[in-house]
Amino acid sequence: MSTVSQFKFRASEKTRDLRHRTVIRTALRSYEMVRDKRKAAFQSWESARQAAAETKWEAVNHLDTHLEALTAKLEARGTKVHWASTAAQAREIIAQILRDKKARSIIKSKAMTSEEIHLNHALEKEGFTVVESDLGEFIVQLRHETPYHIVFPSMHLTRGEIKDLFQKELGDAPSDSPEDLTMVARRVMRQKYLTADVGFTGANFAIAETGMISITENEGNARLTAALPKTMITLLGIEKVLPRFADLALFLPMLATAGAGQPMTCYNTMYSGPRQPGEVDGPEEWHVVLLDNRRTELLADPEQRDALHCIRCGACLNVCPIFRNVGGHTYGTTYSGPVGAVITPHLRGLQEWKHLSNASSLCGACTEACPVKIDLHHHLLHNRRNASAGEPAVLEQFAYKLFSLVANEPAFWSLAKKIGWLTQPLQRAVKGSVLDPAKAWTKTRDLPPQPRESFKDWWKNRKG
């Protein structure tokens, strides 16, 4: 099945799934309330957004300089920096580190980049044991699913489903209370932490000035991942860089507010090296893998370059009417929602993924929600324009040419109105069937009946 028919199929399944609607509505209702409360606590959320956007603009538009500064600082303190142009290279770099270390088990904290390069699958094929430690990621890993949402991976599941899953996979689920289920996962994971050979993390920001990687999380799983195993690996996209240490004073509370309506996420941790002389714990080796994977192609498009400003807070997904209706798995992409619809065509091919830009109401809720002011809904239009320039839809072009000819000429227009009125019974008869040239539209929509007399005629003929 092509990507577009897959999308259409899943979307129609999900939109009529009432259970799915209820679950998503419940999950997101409280989000909007707490987020608005946190935004209101800012003295000026709008000024903060503008400054965040300009800071990211500076970072991305001097990316080469910042990456060189970042890597020089990291390497000066004993961190090994690797560069990967493609997903395959990144997988190979990581697998090679594991082979060199003769590692068996890897404990991972949440990283969307690892989903992007399909890391778990590749490592498991080589015989490594990979355990996701973030609770939501752990749950979807047990279900052999991809994350439903970039911030809330298991948002689509109810406690009952998670209880059944734990009972089946772990043989331990005392009740369906979120508290009890979380404690089951905590116990299982503690043992994994104590025995894992390698800890793997993603990153939220990289600081060029001081050579640091900043990781944001609530559970403490990334803290443990970076504390206990002897080797640590961090994978991040090259666009994650921020110029200065102090920039985090703005970005950390904004990420927390936009992402989950929190004043600050529970743990915001900056790492600047492996265990240093005089320190009591931490990994002996730290490998940082910088991933391009076609980000430079997005960088080469100045019109949409600001899509690289994305801090992956998920705010645009949460407010998107399309996401709320079709759900995260329908997209079939690593990054879903509006930002996924914008960047996926760049990362994985425009023609194959252009339908994502059409699955939008262009309401602009995403652009308004974005803490770094990415012009998301205009980029969806840019993608549509670029896609049709690359592969023109000849029939559609002809139809619009014909329409503009008819609409611009009063005589043609009044003739078209008459024909339209006369053929109404025929239109109704073929509506939505294979004979209907507009069936994609009319299958689920009714055209209002056309009156005999138009407003213009009525105005002209009215008495008095």
Add this chain to the structure above:
Amino acid sequence: MKTEKNKVSERENILGRIREALTVPAPMPGTHAPEHPPAHITTESPASHARDWLPSVGASVAEQFELFARNAADLKADFQLLANRDELKAALLKMATAEQWQRIASHGGELTNFACQSLGLPVTLTDRGYEVQAMEQCDAGITECDALVAQTGGVAVTTRSAGGRALSVLPPHHVVLARRDQLVADLPAAFARLQELYAPDYPSMISFITGPSRTGDIERILVLGAHGPKKLTILCV
């Protein structure tokens, strides 16, 4: 040898593609045309006025302590502002009795040494290395910190101030001991404090801890103690 060579060339490949891409300027945010984008990196950050936009904190230290207490309570952390060391000792002993502590983990420091002496319990100290299993068995991890942030109700710890990376997350109860002069008003002040204390030789880990470990991954319902401590207590003298 081969991987070493590839590594160098991938670095150059990526940087080359970046430089090529950046030959065409992109519009500044909030504008739609590439009007005079600054050619060089500016020394002043657009974020340097963050203080004016972040949540307000109050002018006096007393107000800021009040704000810290309110924020900590929202986060379900326990904050106690204590008058002297005697009160600190009493607060520690009260917790130890209530939770029936058998063993604690800590590190060498002025306040932590006082706490360990006051409690008189077996201690796993991290200073000269420690067994992870032993720390895992402890009932509480007692650390010092670098700053209390009034704006967020959180604390900043580092490998140097808090006995390494694991001590503040592995035991089920994290007790932070702080001095009054460690209170800073807001996040920009906290970053400035860390720079003052450590730049350019930062500890390999700096962590802002804002409340006890938590998750909302099951139906968005808050559960404390996902991986890290279920309880966070901040005692300030």
